[in-house]
Amino acid sequence: MGFTKLSPPEKAKTGCLKIFTAQWGGRNAQMRIAISIPGALYTIAFGAAEKLDLFLGDGSDLGKLMLKPAEGDGGFKVKMLKNTFIVTLPVTEDIPQISLKYDNPDHRTRAGESLVIDLPEWAFVKGKWREIQKARATASAQNSAQAAANPTTRKDALARIGNLK
Numbered sequence: 001m002g003f004t005k006l007s008p009p010e011k012a013k014t015g016c017l018k019i020f021t022a023q024w025g026g027r028n029a030q031m032r033i034a035i036s037i038p039g040a041l042y043t044i045a046f047g048a049a050e051k052l053d054l055f056l057g058d059g060s061d062l063g064k065l066m067l068k069p070a071e072g073d074g075g076f077k078v079k080m081l082k083n084t085f086i087v088t089l090p091v092t093e094d095i096p097q098i099s100l101k102y103d104n105p106d107h108r109t110r111a112g113e114s115l116v117i118d119l120p121e122w123a124f125v126k127g128k129w130r131e132i133q134k135a136r137a138t139a140s141a142q143n144s145a146q147a148a149a150n151p152t153t154r155k156d157a158l159a160r161i162g163n164l165k
Contacts, residue, residue: 015040016103016104017035017036017037017103017104017105017107017117018101018102018103018104019034019035019036019101019102019105019117019119019120019123020033020034020036020100020101020102021034021096021098021099021101022034024088030091030095030097031095031096032089032091032095033088033089033123034086034088034089035065035067035086035087035089036084036085037084037085037086037087037115038083038084039083041109041115042078042084044109044111045067045109045111045112045113045114046067046068046069046112046115047112049078050077050078051074051075051076051077052067052068052070052075052076052078052087053067053068053069053070053074053075053076054066054067054076054089055067062124063118063119063121063124064117064118064119065116065117065119066114066115066116066117067087067114067116068113069112076090094126094127094129096122096123096129096132098129098133098136100120100132102122102123105117105118105119105120
């Protein structure tokens, strides 16, 4: 009798900037866009700042988000985790209501001053996430139709995965 070593699934890349949608506050809570900033990048860009001011670009800066250390009492509170900092954007009328993520977007840092991030289209173009949702539904329907047209037998499935027992 032999044994085959099982490998754990790949973990998410550590140490890279991420933009994603998430739902905080229970089942009926709205989705929000969040930005995960690695600890080292956060410290370089903002030092020990606990709150940030967010500026959404327009005109030639459309699709860019600038984060700066908050001055005074205002600003967005940053969630501090072990090796990362999470900034949650405010709820707007057209936030994606599906799970989306974007790893390692283009960004520029001015030490101690600001961080400018290029947002993915689904984060700032109205209705873009709906197009993604429709494309996902179409792909899922095509996969289902293909599976119905070509039903897989147990023998075929075992042949595909290497006849594991």
